[in-house]
Amino acid sequence: MAGxxxxxxxxxxDGRKLNxxxxxxxxxxxxxxxxxxxxxxxEVLTNQIxxxxxxxxxxxxxxxxxxxxxxxxxxxxxxxxxxxxxxAVSETTISMKGRGGNEELTELVKEYKxxxxxxxxxxxxxxxxxxxxxxxxxxxxxxxxKLEAELGDVSELKKQLAVLxxxxxxxxxxxxxxxxxxAIMNGEVxxxxxxxxxxxxxxxxxxxxxxxxxxxxxxxxxxxxDDVEDKVDKLRDLLGKKLPK
Amino acid sequence: MSKGVGLDIGTNMLVAATIGxxxxxxxxxxxxxxxxxxxxxxxxRNSIKKALEKRGFNFIEDKDGSFIVVGEExxxxxxxxxxxxxxxxRRGVISPKEADSLPMLKILIENLLGKGDGDTNLVYSxxxxxxxxxxxxxxxxxxxxxxxxxxxxxxxxxxxxxxxALSELLDEGLTGICISFGAGMVNTAxxxxxxxxxxxxxxxxxxxxxxxxxxxxxISPSLVQLEKESGIDLNNYTTKIEEAVSVYYGSVIxxxxxxxxxxxxxxxxxxxxxxxxxxxxxxGGLSKADGFVDKMKGVLGTADLPLKIGGIRKAxxxxxxxxxxxxxxxxx
Numbered sequence: 221m222a223g224x225x226x227x228x229x230x231x232x233x234d235g236r237k238l239n240x241x242x243x244x245x246x247x248x249x250x251x252x253x254x255x256x257x258x259x260x261x262x263e264v265l266t267n268q269i270x271x272x273x274x275x276x277x278x279x280x281x282x283x284x285x286x287x288x289x290x291x292x293x294x295x296x297x298x299x300x301x302x303x304x305x306x307x308a309v310s311e312t313t314i315s316m317k318g319r320g321g322n323e324e325l326t327e328l329v330k331e332y333k334x335x336x337x338x339x340x341x342x343x344x345x346x347x348x349x350x351x352x353x354x355x356x357x358x359x360x361x362x363x364x365x366k367l368e369a370e371l372g373d374v375s376e377l378k379k380q381l382a383v384l385x386x387x388x389x390x391x392x393x394x395x396x397x398x399x400x401x402x403a404i405m406n407g408e409v410x411x412x413x414x415x416x417x418x419x420x421x422x423x424x425x426x427x428x429x430x431x432x433x434x435x436x437x438x439x440x441x442x443x444x445x446d447d448v449e450d451k452v453d454k455l456r457d458l459l460g461k462k463l464p465k
Numbered sequence: 466m467s468k469g470v471g472l473d474i475g476t477n478m479l480v481a482a483t484i485g486x487x488x489x490x491x492x493x494x495x496x497x498x499x500x501x502x503x504x505x506x507x508x509x510r511n512s513i514k515k516a517l518e519k520r521g522f523n524f525i526e527d528k529d530g531s532f533i534v535v536g537e538e539x540x541x542x543x544x545x546x547x548x549x550x551x552x553x554x555r556r557g558v559i560s561p562k563e564a565d566s567l568p569m570l571k572i573l574i575e576n577l578l579g580k581g582d583g584d585t586n587l588v589y590s591x592x593x594x595x596x597x598x599x600x601x602x603x604x605x606x607x608x609x610x611x612x613x614x615x616x617x618x619x620x621x622x623x624x625x626x627x628x629x630a631l632s633e634l635l636d637e638g639l640t641g642i643c644i645s646f647g648a649g650m651v652n653t654a655x656x657x658x659x660x661x662x663x664x665x666x667x668x669x670x671x672x673x674x675x676x677x678x679x680x681x682x683x684i685s686p687s688l689v690q691l692e693k694e695s696g697i698d699l700n701n702y703t704t705k706i707e708e709a710v711s712v713y714y715g716s717v718i719x720x721x722x723x724x725x726x727x728x729x730x731x732x733x734x735x736x737x738x739x740x741x742x743x744x745x746x747x748x749g750g751l752s753k754a755d756g757f758v759d760k761m762k763g764v765l766g767t768a769d770l771p772l773k774i775g776g777i778r779k780a781x782x783x784x785x786x787x788x789x790x791x792x793x794x795x796x797x
Contacts, residue, residue, distance in 0.1 A: 423608065424561050430568030432528030436518070437535060437576045442492045444782070446789075449488050452796040454635045458659045463588075463623060463794055 469586035469795025470578060470618070473628070473787035474609060476554045476649030477671065477750060479570075480785055481577035482792035490792055492785045493577045495523075498550040499569050500539040503531045525572060533569055540687050549687055556649040556668050557592035557625075558605035571612055581617030588791040589613060590625040592650050593664040596724060621795075626654030627661045628790030633746045633780050641744040642774070644721065645787060646751035648672050651721045655729065657737050665728055669720050671751050677716075678709035699756035715760060717751070722764045729771050742775025748786040752779055 471482035478496055485491035504510035510530055517524050522538040534542045543550040553559065553566035581587065591606045606622045613620035629643040639659035645652040648671035655663040672686070675693065679686035682705060692706045699715075702708045729736065747761060761777050780786035 423611065424564035425567050430571055433533075433568060433572060434526040435523075435572050435576060436525070437495070437523040437573070439493045439495055439523075439576055442494075442785075443485050444490050444492065444785070446490050447488060448484055448490050448792065448796070451635060451793055455631060455793055455797065458635070458639050459797065463621070463797060 469588065469792065471628075471788045471791025471793070471795050472574070472578065472587060472589040472613075473625070473785075473791060474554070474589055474591070475625075475647050475749075475787070476552065476557050477647065478784065479573055479577055480788035481574075482785065482788035483578075484792070490789060492788060494784065494788075495573050495577060496536040496539070497554060497570060497573060498536060498539040498552050499566055500534045500542045500546075500548070500550045501527075501531050502534065502542070525569060535569060535573060540691055544685060544687050544691070547685070549685065554649060556595070556598065556600060556672075557647065557652075557666065558600055558602060558649075559608050571616075574612070575616060578616070578618075581613075581619075583617050583619075585618050586795040587613055587618035587620045588623050588628075588795040589620055590628050590787050590791055591622040592652050593624055593626065593654070593666040595650065595666045595668050596728065598668045623791060623794050624652070624654055624661060624664050625787055626652040626664060627656065628787045628794065629746055629748045629780060630654060630656045630661075631790035631793050632786045633748070633790075634744065637744050640739075641746060642725070643746045643748065644725075646670060646717070646721075646747060646749035648750060651717070651749075653721070653725055653728075655736070657739070662736055663728060663732055665724075667721055667724050669717050671749075674710055674713040674717060674751075677713045678706065681709050682706060693754075694750070697754045699754050699760055701756075714751070714754065714757070715764075718757075718760050718764050722761070722768050726768045726770050730769075733771050736771065739772040742773040745774050745777045746780055746786075747777065748780035748783045750784065752783045 468484065473480040473482075475497070477498070478494055480492060480494040483491050483493075502513055504513050513532055514526075517532060517534065520538070522542075523535045524538075525533040525535060527533060539550040551563060551566050553563050553570040555563060559567065559570075578587075589609060591609070592602060594602050610620045610622065625645050625647075626643040629645055630639055630641065634641045634643065634656065640657050643654050643656065650666045650668055651670045652666045653664070654661050671690070671693075675686040675689040678684075678689045678693075682689075684706070689706060689710065692704075693710050697707055697710055699711045702711050745761075745765070747758065751757070758777055758779055765774055765777065782789075
């Protein structure tokens with residue numbers, strides 16, 4: 221066997237010299253220290269190793285298919301439990317059937333279903349009632365708010381009425397007095413039933429006024445770029461066909 | 466469309482409105498001012514006539530041989546002779562004191578409108594009852610109706626400020642306030658959905674400015690009027706006359722707005738509730754001045770009105786808005 225060459229005088233980059241390192245060196249150091257093989261110790265250790273091997277082999281055989289009697293694998297344990305549960309369930313069912321428990325159960329289920337339907341109906345009724353009450357409540361609130369506002373207006377009107385009543389106090393008497401008293405304007409008694417003077421206007425011009433006059437007048441004409449018809453249509457829309465009096 | 470015509474009879478200006486070709490409105494205007502020149506001799510008469518013709522003046526020859534210069538030229542002639550031009554209308558209505566001017570008024574209207582055919586609708590403007598004067602609006606309305614009837618028209622009066630509403634407030638559904646700042650009067654109308662709720666007039670207007678500025682500077686009111694009408698900026702005046710005119714403009718505007726506030730408050734019970742802001746239209750010769758709307762805004766900002774003013778604007782054409790409203794009314 222070719223030995224592995226070790227560089228005994230290896231100088232590391234930091235300058236240190238390595239002159240001891242490999243396994244031979246280690247072996248030599250052990251031998252030098254008096255640490256050689258003790259035959260008694262080797263024998264004891266060999267025996268222990270043999271016992272442990274046997275133990276491991278036994279364990280392996282217990283967990284495999286060919287398990288020795290009295291030993292079960294985890295899968296087998298699981299299957300056994302399932303079987304037992306199934307048997308127990310079927311036994312219980314048979315015993316209940318034997319005692320007529322199915323009919324009672326059906327009746328019981330029917331009764332429960334009936335009660336459930338009734339309860340559901342009751343619940344629906346209550347939901348509807350709740351919704352109706354909520355709606356009515358909000359309507360009532362709105363009405364209350366309106367009434368409160370109206371109440372405010374009424375109290376304001378009452379105040380105004382009181383002021384007006386105060387102003388009117390004594391006016392009726394005054395009207396009565398004035399009704400019986402003739403109206404006087406510029407010192408003259410005015411009676412509405414009295415015949416009125418007709419308004420007559422006299423033309424201050426003589427009939428022939430202006431006759432014989434000769435005019436030398438030139439008047440300029442200005443035309444504007446405006447649509448009279450359009451404006452008249454607008455005016456008719458607003459006033460109709462007559463001017464307000 | 467009917468052939469109705471509109472006529473704005475203002476203290477200072479007559480404006481006729483008719484419908485021309487293509488349905489377009491046609492306006493003809495003439496200042497209703499007169500100045501009579503009485504010749505001293507036949508030679509003088511001829512020379513006056515030649516001079517008037519040479520200058521292109523509008524004039525009327527009276528049967529007594531005198532000349533009546535009319536319109537703009539009447540003012541110029543009056544100023545040249547250091548005199549005052551006459552006007553047939555005073556404070557917006559026919560003045561019996563100016564009865565000798567009435568034939569000229571009739572001639573002017575005939576020149577503007579021509580003769581009617583007997584059933585032509587004519588709507589003419591009249592001022593509202595003044596709140597600071599006692600003169601008779603009914604007399605004026607009746608007499609003008611009579612004269613126009615004699616000219617062949619079926620004449621119907623309309624309030625001057627309401628006529629402005631018909632012309633300018635169509636897009637606002639005939640809701641708003643219209644103020645006509647004229648020469649003789651300021652006419653105001655508050656209109657709600659085509660219904661004139663409040664109509665009144667005040668007598669401090671253009672003539673008041675001319676008279677006051679003339680008195681303050683000791684010059685002819687006619688000169689002030691010409692200066693004023695040549696164009697004035699109320700915020701940037703350069704001459705003493707312009708300064709005086711601007712000051713009295715301010716007085717007239719404040720007086721008008723104060724009276725509007727007073728009248729609206731007084732008639733508050735008759736007014737509907739204006740839920741939205743209302744538009745205010747200013748029109749008439751006075752409103753043509755630069756800075757007029759700003760002055761109005763300034764005064765209205767401090768006024769206590771029972772309604773909210775949304776915007777103030779000048780009529781499309783302050784000189785023809787009333788006549789245009791009358792024209793539209795005549796078509797109904």
